[in-house]
Amino acid sequence: xxxxxxxxxxxxxxxxxxxxxxxxxxxxxxxxxxxxxxxxxxxxxxxxxxxxxxxxxxxxxxxxxxxxxxxxxxxxxxxxxxxxxxxxxxxxxxxxxxxxxxxxxxxxxxxxxxxxxxxxxxxxxxxxxxxxxxxxxxxxxxxxxxxxxxxxxxxxxxx
Numbered sequence: 185x186x187x188x189x190x191x192x193x194x195x196x197x198x199x200x201x202x203x204x205x206x207x208x209x210x211x212x213x214x215x216x217x218x219x220x221x222x223x224x225x226x227x228x229x230x231x232x233x234x235x236x237x238x239x240x241x242x243x244x245x246x247x248x249x250x251x252x253x254x255x256x257x258x259x260x261x262x263x264x265x266x267x268x269x270x271x272x273x274x275x276x277x278x279x280x281x282x283x284x285x286x287x288x289x290x291x292x293x294x295x296x297x298x299x300x301x302x303x304x305x306x307x308x309x310x311x312x313x314x315x316x317x318x319x320x321x322x323x324x325x326x327x328x329x330x331x332x333x334x335x336x337x338x339x340x341x342x343x
Contacts, residue, residue, distance in 0.1 A: 287323055294320050 218224035285293075294316050301309045 287327055291320060291323060 215224060298313060298316055301313055
């Protein structure tokens, strides 16, 4: 570890050294100590430059030309400007839209849940059963309100 005071400019009688060179010497000394203890083998060591900039990763930014970067930025700007016109592209059109369950499906699910909690006798299930029954009543009322009035003769054809 490098003491912070060693990085400050001292007007002491010690000769001034480069803090980076000093840190590199300390790292090399620590690595030599690890080799001496047997925790690190000499053949596995790598210099700091190759540790910070691995060979396989250093070319990633240089693969794109200035023209390609320019085109990507311009296309992104145009897409942002046209998002309202195009309606956004956050929905994948290939995936089919799952329809909402029908009123009948919801009532069947509520009936299944009610039959499951019928035998349970605790306050939470009683409250839940009350809420389900109230919701079921509301759904039935809405279905009744949406019915179309018919007359019996509407089902017979006139000849």
